[in-house]
Amino acid sequence: MSEAALRLDAFARERRDTGGKLLVPFLTAGYPDREGFSLLLEAVAASGCKVLEIGMPFSDPVADGPVIQAASQQALDRGVTMRRVLAMAAEARERHGLQVILMGYLNPVLKFGPEKFAAACTEAGVSGLIVPDLPHEESAPLRALMAERGVALIELLAPTTGTGRMASLGRSARGFLYLVSTTGVTGAGGPGDLTDTVARVRAACDQPVCVGFGISDPGTAARVCRLADGAVIGSALLRRVAEAADPTAAAAAVKEFLTEVRAAIAAQGESS
Amino acid sequence: MSIIARTGPGRFGVYGGQFVPETLMPGLSELERVYDEARSDPEFQVEFHALLKDYSGRPTPLYRARNIEREYGGQAVIYLKREDLNHTGAHKINNCLGQVLLARRMGKMRLVAETGAGQHGVATATVAAWAGLECTVYMGEVDMERQAPNVARMEMMGAKVVPVLSGARTLKDATSEAIRDWVTNVDTTHYIIGSVVGPHPYPTIVRDFQAVIGTEAREQILAAAGRLPDQVVACVGGGSNAIGIFSGFLADDGVELFGVEAGGSNQGHAAALCLGEPGVLHGSYSYLMQDDDGQVLPAHSIAAGLDYPGVGPEHSHLKDTGRVRYDTVTDAEALAACADLARREGIIPALESSHALAFARKLASGAPAGRIILVNLSGRGDKDMSSLEGAAHE
Numbered sequence: 001m002s003e004a005a006l007r008l009d010a011f012a013r014e015r016r017d018t019g020g021k022l023l024v025p026f027l028t029a030g031y032p033d034r035e036g037f038s039l040l041l042e043a044v045a046a047s048g049c050k051v052l053e054i055g056m057p058f059s060d061p062v063a064d065g066p067v068i069q070a071a072s073q074q075a076l077d078r079g080v081t082m083r084r085v086l087a088m089a090a091e092a093r094e095r096h097g098l099q100v101i102l103m104g105y106l107n108p109v110l111k112f113g114p115e116k117f118a119a120a121c122t123e124a125g126v127s128g129l130i131v132p133d134l135p136h137e138e139s140a141p142l143r144a145l146m147a148e149r150g151v152a153l154i155e156l157l158a159p160t161t162g163t164g165r166m167a168s169l170g171r172s173a174r175g176f177l178y179l180v181s182t183t184g185v186t187g188a189g190g191p192g193d194l195t196d197t198v199a200r201v202r203a204a205c206d207q208p209v210c211v212g213f214g215i216s217d218p219g220t221a222a223r224v225c226r227l228a229d230g231a232v233i234g235s236a237l238l239r240r241v242a243e244a245a246d247p248t249a250a251a252a253a254v255k256e257f258l259t260e261v262r263a264a265i266a267a268q269g270e271s272s
Numbered sequence: 273m274s275i276i277a278r279t280g281p282g283r284f285g286v287y288g289g290q291f292v293p294e295t296l297m298p299g300l301s302e303l304e305r306v307y308d309e310a311r312s313d314p315e316f317q318v319e320f321h322a323l324l325k326d327y328s329g330r331p332t333p334l335y336r337a338r339n340i341e342r343e344y345g346g347q348a349v350i351y352l353k354r355e356d357l358n359h360t361g362a363h364k365i366n367n368c369l370g371q372v373l374l375a376r377r378m379g380k381m382r383l384v385a386e387t388g389a390g391q392h393g394v395a396t397a398t399v400a401a402w403a404g405l406e407c408t409v410y411m412g413e414v415d416m417e418r419q420a421p422n423v424a425r426m427e428m429m430g431a432k433v434v435p436v437l438s439g440a441r442t443l444k445d446a447t448s449e450a451i452r453d454w455v456t457n458v459d460t461t462h463y464i465i466g467s468v469v470g471p472h473p474y475p476t477i478v479r480d481f482q483a484v485i486g487t488e489a490r491e492q493i494l495a496a497a498g499r500l501p502d503q504v505v506a507c508v509g510g511g512s513n514a515i516g517i518f519s520g521f522l523a524d525d526g527v528e529l530f531g532v533e534a535g536g537s538n539q540g541h542a543a544a545l546c547l548g549e550p551g552v553l554h555g556s557y558s559y560l561m562q563d564d565d566g567q568v569l570p571a572h573s574i575a576a577g578l579d580y581p582g583v584g585p586e587h588s589h590l591k592d593t594g595r596v597r598y599d600t601v602t603d604a605e606a607l608a609a610c611a612d613l614a615r616r617e618g619i620i621p622a623l624e625s626s627h628a629l630a631f632a633r634k635l636a637s638g639a640p641a642g643r644i645i646l647v648n649l650s651g652r653g654d655k656d657m658s659s660l661e662g663a664a665h666e
């Protein structure tokens with residue numbers, strides 16, 4: 001395994017082993033616009049987050065709710081292409097030292113050319129990749145290709161995933177496991193009690209576990225981090241961007257929100 | 273190197289597969305298991321075929337359209353497989369009757385569906401009413417307008433029709449929304465997909481339930497003409513009526529098969545097979561209309577049921593192997609074929625089916641005497657009256 005994947009694997013494990021929690025914000029590439037996105041990167045770094053998920057916009061995001069759908073469409077309307085996404089990932093890595101996980105649907109990767117894509121990811125310093133419409137049954141070839149280039153293909157687990165299946169996912173997963181909090185799309189109603197689900201994942205797999213989908217406020221993030229090793233926040237963050245008067249205000253709102261979430265997660269760590 | 277593995281669940285050649293969020297994978301496994309049991313369960317088959325007969329009115333007739341033979345040049349013999357005479361007015365009911373029985377076996381209390389022309393939505397609403405299940409149908413806002421009578425029919429039967437406002441507000445967007453609903457409610461809900469598209473096992477299930485068209489047509493034409501047809505023609509949206517009729521003749525090398533996609537107009541087309549290239553949309557790898565960055569392109573067709581940028585994976589395979597030839601027909605040609613059938617035969621075909629008729633006309637012109645052309649008349653045109661009147665005024 002090459003450097004970047006090791007980087008994410010080692011980083012996530014070290015965090016877990018020292019009891020530290022991972023807060024992973026999600027931004028859609030080129031949203032609200034190119035300059036606005038750069039401001040958001042600064043805000044993410046300034047809030048103290050170390051890992052960032054960047055959404056590669058797609059015309060038909062079936063796993064996404066209205067907020068990310070709208071962000072994705074707006075980015076496409078403004079001409080965001082795969083090349084530009086990769087440039088934005090490089091900016092996050094080089095300028096802000098963030099570990100970047102790209103999240104996007106399979107078709108644009110196929111069209112770009114998977115080998116070319118894997119090489120471009122390495123070049124941009126990307127650590128991980130999430131493809132929500134590429135389940136375990138179909139993911140082996142891409143996982144191998146990305147691993148050769150040192151990029152971790154992160155597997156998703158859902159509440160509907162059976163325990164036996166979790167174990168086989170765990171055997172091949174890289175980086176960390178992404179546990180989808182509810183049956184639903186991104187931004188849907190918050191997670192219910194995850195105690196049993198997380199316990200099942202822990203029993204079946206030994207990777208760190210981050211929970212995403214529908215984590216909308218600091219309290220929920222803290223509650224999730226009591227059980228899991230980290231939380232991913234997407235729609236709630238993009239909603240703040242959408243509601244802000246301008247990109248500068250959006251960046252300020254993102255920084256403030258992430259700072260609050262980090263504080264809530266840290267406070268729960270101390271109290272437990 | 274391709275990262276689409278040749279072996280994997282539900283392949284037709286390299287096409288097909290299961291490209292869906294993890295949340296749905298257990299639901300797809302359950303469906304596959306229940307369908308495998310049902311397929312080999314004689315009781316299931318008896319119940320399904322009884323419904324096709326007593327509820328939908330099968331077998332649908334095979335009709336020799338002599339007036340249209342004259343209209344098309346007088347040499348070719350033209351048979352229409354009258355799927356328009358099914359209950360609810362299209363072939364879509366065949367699939368829905370099979371799938372509602374599967375839903376019942378799985379204990380699901382709610383059905384969701386996408387619809388373009390509204391024919392699949394109506395068929396789903398129909399079987400939901402019959403089985404006493406809750407039903408939600410997603411339909412693009414543009415389609416709700418141009419297929420308004422079908423919206424009223426669905427609502428009359430107790431279905432909730434949810435307008436879809438994203439994208440081009442047509443079938444592709446309705447399908448995405450139906451998938452999102454299913455992801456959210458997979459524990460209680462069965463998704464009745466309306467064509468031979470989507471993740472495995474759907475393309476196989478829908479094909480098997482539509483195969484009754486081909487089975488009947490083969491027997492009927494042997495009885496009526498004493499031999500197999502020379503050519504079989506069907507329109508292709510997702511491709512279910514086409515696969516249904518083709519499946520009766522795929523093994524007969526002498527029978528030429530033609531799939532007709534929507535060539536549209538200067539506003540665009542919906543010809544995934546003829547003008548697209550392979551990609552992944554809505555759960556399967558298949559020909560797809562896409563731009564240089566892998567974004568899915570909006571489709572255009574006057575026929576709402578063909579207005580879709582993808583196509584079923586088995587068709588992609590049949591294209592690559594050359595067993596089926598795919599071609600296009602424009603909006604204008606389809607409208608003309610629709611008007612011809614109405615005037616000459618007293619049958620108003622759906623605008624989707626009119627694409628098959630328009631292509632049959634091309635095959636018939638210059639055909640040697642006695643060539644037999646079998647056309648799948650997939651549905652009736654009542655739903656299209658506002659589009660037809662609109663076109664007449666242009």
Ligand SMILES: Cc1ncc(COP(=O)(O)O)c(C=O)c1O
Nearest residue numbers: 391467509510511512513577651
């Ligand atoms: C009458 C009719 N024919 C054909 C189609 C196209 O679907 P398919 O290609 O799956 O047969 C539709 C879809 O709505 C339809 O209503």
